[in-house]
Structures are given as C-alpha cells and as structure tokens.
Amino acid sequence: MNIWAKMITALRGGVNEAGEAVxxxxxxxxxxxxxxxxGEELKRSKDSLAEIMARQKLAEEKCKQLQKSIxxxxxxxxxxxxxxxxxxxxEVAEHIAGFENNLTMERESAQNFAQSVEQLRAAINQAEKNIKRLKQQVDTxxxxxxxxxAQVAVAERHSGSDSKMRTAMESLERIKERQALKDAQIKAAGELAQTTGDESLKSKLEAAGITTSGSSADDIxxxxxNKKSPE
Known part of the structure; x- marks a missing residue:
C-alpha cells in the first residue's frame, strides 16, 4: 500500500472515529x-388494526344480510x-345461488380479516411490551x-478542594511558624531586659559600698x- 492509500485510509478512520464520537x-x-x-410505528399499526377490524365487521354484516336474503x-x-x-x-333458485356464492366469499374475507386482526393484535401487544421495557431501560x-x-462533578470539585485545602494548610503552618518565632523573640527580649537590669543594680550597690554577695564564713x-544556749 503506497503512502497516498495509507493517508486516505487514515482520513477515513478519522472520519469514522469523529462520527462515532458524535x-x-x-x-x-x-x-x-x-x-x-x-411509538409512531405502533400508532400506525393500531390504526391499521382498527381498519382491518372495521373491514371484518363489514364482511360479517354482509354475511348476515346475504344469509337473510337466502x-x-x-x-x-x-x-x-x-x-x-x-x-x-x-329463477329464484338462481338468485339464491348468487347469494350463496357471495356469502362464501364474504365468509372467507371475514375469516381472513379475523386472522389478520388476531395476528396484528398479538404483534401490537408484544410491541407495546417491548416499547414499555425499552422506555424503562432508557429511564435507567x-x-x-x-x-x-454528578459523580464526575463531585470528584472534580473534591480534587480542587483538596488542592485548595493543601494550600490553605501550608499557609496556616507558615503563619503558626511566624507566630511561634515572634513569641520566642518576645520572651528572649524580656529575659534579656531582666538580666541587664539586675546587673546594673548590683553595680550601683557595689559602688555605694553595699555588698550584694552572700554571707561570709565569719558571719555564719x-x-x-549566738544561737548556742549558755551552759
């Protein structure tokens, strides 16, 4: 197969796939x-059934009239x-013979119509069942x-929500880290200020000749x- 034939085949395949997609x-x-x-076909079938039933009725009426004439x-x-x-x-007998011939034909017609009615009615009943079952399957x-x-929409929204949730959680963790760092800085600054204040006071006391050291051994x-009781 040459290149042009392959290209035509590929185009035909693409058209077929596009048609199937549509x-x-x-x-x-x-x-x-x-x-x-x-449903429209079924309606037309019912109309045909009604017409055949009408013809059957007319044939039966003719049979009754012919029998009466006979x-x-x-x-x-x-x-x-x-x-x-x-x-x-x-001469009257000849007329009777004509009536009987007509009666035979009308009876045959009535019987044929009756058979057609029976067959068409059975077909219509089956078609109605099939259409009813088909409609139920279509509804399903x-x-x-x-x-x-709905499931696809929920899945897509859930996927988007997960992504947004992860982003929000990451932002929240960063905020918590900044707050923890700030809190640690505040505590450190407080401790530093207290230590600096104590050293400054000690220096001032020593300059004034006031010792801040603990008791000496002689004092103890x-x-x-003094606590010893006299003998």
Whole structure:
C-alpha cells in the first residue's frame, strides 16, 4: 500500500472515529428519538388494526344480510313451487345461488380479516411490551448518566478542594511558624531586659559600698554562736 492509500485510509478512520464520537455524545437524544419513532410505528399499526377490524365487521354484516336474503328467497321459491310455477322457482333458485356464492366469499374475507386482526393484535401487544421495557431501560440509562455526571462533578470539585485545602494548610503552618518565632523573640527580649537590669543594680550597690554577695564564713560562725544556749 503506497503512502497516498495509507493517508486516505487514515482520513477515513478519522472520519469514522469523529462520527462515532458524535453518535456517542448524542446517544441519549438518538435513543429518545428511536423510542418516539417506535411509538409512531405502533400508532400506525393500531390504526391499521382498527381498519382491518372495521373491514371484518363489514364482511360479517354482509354475511348476515346475504344469509337473510337466502332464507327470504328460499321462502319465495317454496311458494312458487306450491303454486306449481317451476320456472319462477328456478329463477329464484338462481338468485339464491348468487347469494350463496357471495356469502362464501364474504365468509372467507371475514375469516381472513379475523386472522389478520388476531395476528396484528398479538404483534401490537408484544410491541407495546417491548416499547414499555425499552422506555424503562432508557429511564435507567438516563438516571445512570445523571448519577455519573454528578459523580464526575463531585470528584472534580473534591480534587480542587483538596488542592485548595493543601494550600490553605501550608499557609496556616507558615503563619503558626511566624507566630511561634515572634513569641520566642518576645520572651528572649524580656529575659534579656531582666538580666541587664539586675546587673546594673548590683553595680550601683557595689559602688555605694553595699555588698550584694552572700554571707561570709565569719558571719555564719557568729550567727551559730549566738544561737548556742549558755551552759
């Protein structure tokens, strides 16, 4: 296969993939339309059923009328025979034969219509069940689609929230570190100020001839002698 044939094949593949992507993105809309089309077909089938049932009813009515005409003309033929008019009776019999032929055809038509009605009614009942089941499945698919969209949205928001939460926690930790450092600086400054104040006072006392050192050994011994009770 030369390069041009490969390029054409690749383009055809790209067009096919693009078409499939469009179909997938519009799947629910297409499915809804297909369900509506099936409903329209079912409606037309019901209209056809109603028409066939009407034709069946007309054929049955014709059968009743023909049967009535046959019985009526049989009475005429009997009366003609009673009067001895063989020719008239034969003529009436010819009419009866025509009625019976028509009755046979109308009965066949009525039977054919009845069979068609039975078959079409069964097909319509099955189609109604199929469409009902299809609509239920479409509702399930739509509900699943909505749930999945919600889950995707929640997942995306959760992912974004995690990122923002991490950023906020990092900012909070930095603030805490700055506050801890500031607090330590304040304490150190206080301790430094107190130490400096004590040394300054000690220097002033020593300059005035006032010692701030602890008691000497002679002082301690004199204190002990004073505590000793006389013998």
């Amino acid at each position: 179909v997938d993105s519009q799947a629910l809309r297409i499915l809804d339309q297909e369900v509506r089309d099936a 019985e009526e003309h049989e009475g005429y033929a009997l009366k003609a025979l009673e009067k001895g008019d063989e020719k008239l009776a034969h 698919v739509k509900a699943t689609e909505n749930v999945q969209k 011994l004199a204190r002990i002698k």
